[in-house]
Amino acid sequence: MTDVRPAKTLLAKSCCDEHTGTVDERAPRVALAGNPNVGKSTLFNTLTGARQSVGNWPGKTVSVARGTWRASGGDVTLIDLPGTYSLLPGSPDEALTRDVLVDHGMDGRPDAVVIAVDAANLARNLYLLAQVMETGVPLVVALTMVDVARARGVRVDADRLSALVGAPVVPMVPRRGEGLDALDRAVAEALANPRPPAVPPLGDHVEPALAALAAELPAASTARFPARWLSIALITGEPVPGVPDGTAALARDLGAALVDGDDLGDPEVLVAEQRYAWVHKVIADVVTRRGDTRTTWSDRVDRVLTSRWSGAPIFLAVMWGVFVLTTKAAAPLTAALQALIDGPVAGAAGGALTAIGAGAPVRGLVVDGIIAGVGQLLGFVPLMAIMFVLLAVLEDSGYLARAAFVVDRLMRLIGLPGRAFLPLIVGFGCNVPAVAGTRILADRRHRLLTGLLVPFVTCSARLTVYVLVASVFFGDAAGTVVFAMYVLSIALVIGIGLLLRRTLFRGMAGEPLVLDLPPYRLPTLRLIGTQTWVKLRAFLRTAGGVIVATVTLVWLLSSIPVGQGTFGDTPVEHSVYGVAARTAAPAFAPAGFGDWHNSAALLTGFVAKEAVVSTTAQTYSMSESAGDGELAPALRATFDRTSGGHPLPAVLAFLVFLLAYTPCMATVAAQWAEMGGRLTLFGIGMQLTVAWLLAVAVFQLGSLFW
Amino acid sequence: MTPREATTGAAMRLSRVTGDRRHRRRLVELGFVPGADVSVIARGVNGGLILALGDARVAVDAGTAATLLVEPSHD
Structure with a gap:
């Protein structure tokens, strides 16, 4: 179920530490947390603009985006934590978010947390909020998607929610810049007068066990971790570093006693259910619904886009569109850029070098070496820009998650989630944007496996060689030979995929599909522009x-x-x-x-x-x-x-x-x-x-x- | 019954999630808790379903759908 976290990964996941210059280490730190697809990254981009960098968290393999927010009270360093549904770590990304929030021994901890909560999908978002509240960190709730909720006849009473959570709640629409001033004020206040939020009660059954354990917690552990979070973690059987074996054993016994007599009993599941009980109580208190909110227009679109009859043809049509745009549409731009470099630029440079008396070797090095290399590089720019725009559009519109559902079964043959289809399809045009396209995969291992498979997808540049060689040697059968190369390419992707899964990626179990579908939305130009620029810059820098x-x-x-x-x-x-x-x-x-x-x-x-x-x-x-x-x-x-x-x-x-x-x-x-x-x-x-x-x-x- | 046998669009209530611990934990965290409102929005190929879980929409494969036990909801 590693592909339950759809969006977010688009924003440049790079291998390398690029914390250069853009972030002031003395500014107060504010972490952005939230479920995937709730407008968290939009909020991050809106607040920081292009003043952001992506790099690994010190000592971790997880990369996070950091940026400077020019808030009214002075610069604030924003940390865009990976989107997550839970603080129970199921992946390195989630583990990082958890550690940042609970481990006081960690460097670079935030002074406050802004948690994005989707007003149109409150239950799941409040569940994460409940867990964040358990950590006691000073909070500001950014209530996003209030426009989507309103359109569905759902109204959320922000003031009442704020009273229940014990932290400010700011209704906003990050895509349109609404609510930014209020957020600015709330964050400034949280930084100036930090105070812990309320604690969601876990019910008459669990609370006594937590109280019994709290009395036994060693001081060294509660100095490093918030006591409430620590008690819950230990009772649900989660390993926590530095906790004495005796305390952990006592916690396990208390946890086991909670679920005694239930064959599927599990303290972890029990606690999750109790958190949801609190969530549903909160929703009953703060949400008012008007009219029938059960079936939305988004659902009606889904019936068509994912149906067993029209789902696959529509998917293939969209993929064909992506393929055509990344090949045909980019070609004239690429040719024009290269002509510019090879012609006027190379000519001017050559002329200038001759004028200053440079010899033939220097001219050759500059013109045929360096300038030709830059020309090659620039030739990729239109292609990459188109690819990044398409990725952003597909992801932001919500279609990518549906496409993943449609081809999920097929991709599972090689142990990859459905959305891995996109980079592989793009690879038939050009492998370079395809490798960059692996970013749509949330799980790092899926990204790596797909990235290793992409080169076996035969790109259009290879086609030119097939055509020349096959027409010289095979005459009328040339077409068949070229076609066979495409068949072999697909066979190689499947074969190597299976092989790698059995060897290098053995631990990567075939997880069942449970995929959150974001509502369909119109992508905004500004958002696509920022995302494309940030990613293009990263490509130019590294490649x-x-x-x-x-x-x-x-x-x-x-x-x-x-x-x-x-x-x-x-x-x-x-x-x-x-x-x-x-x-x-x-x-x-x-x-x-x-x-x-x-x-x-x-x-x-x-x-x-x-x-x-x-x-x-x-x-x-x-x-x-x-x-x-x-x-x-x-x-x-x-x-x-x-x-x-x-x-x-x-x-x-x-x-x-x-x-x-x-x-x-x-x-x-x-x-x-x-x-x-x-x-x-x-x-x-x-x-x-x-x-x-x-x-x-x-x-x-x-x-x-x- | 499981959502696979349910009529598309019919309101249902989740009564239980089966399967191994990791699987149940993930589903519970996404909001598949006993008592949650569930209905089938769309049916895809190979028995996959798009479910409405309260306000959320979740795509599940046939195997996952089979681990969800639901009963008709009467409100």
């Missing part, structure tokens, strides 16, 4: 260096002569690059294409698959425009020679290798940003191994028949 460095490195290697020629003016064959390709070639002999032309093309393919065709032409000393007329015979001759008379299996093996090995350095850079260096390197190793084994298998088996 930028890798891409520019790789392109520059490849230029350098192909410019350094070995034996003959001069720097910057040497045929590829006699450059360091050519020599490296020659050295790598024998490794591909078992796959039937052990020739330096092929390995040079594959080396380039590591940088960008788009460049494979041009490199192939270059290695035969032809221009890219030479076309089939000259290139085809040369290619045929090479494969005839290397395959020992079985060119077709060798070509198939070459294509299979091309499909399965590392897509491009931009994907590597994106993976590095999303999942860190270790797993990225593991992924590259896995891709090369799979690609090589498959290629060898295809050639060895194929040459038996052809």
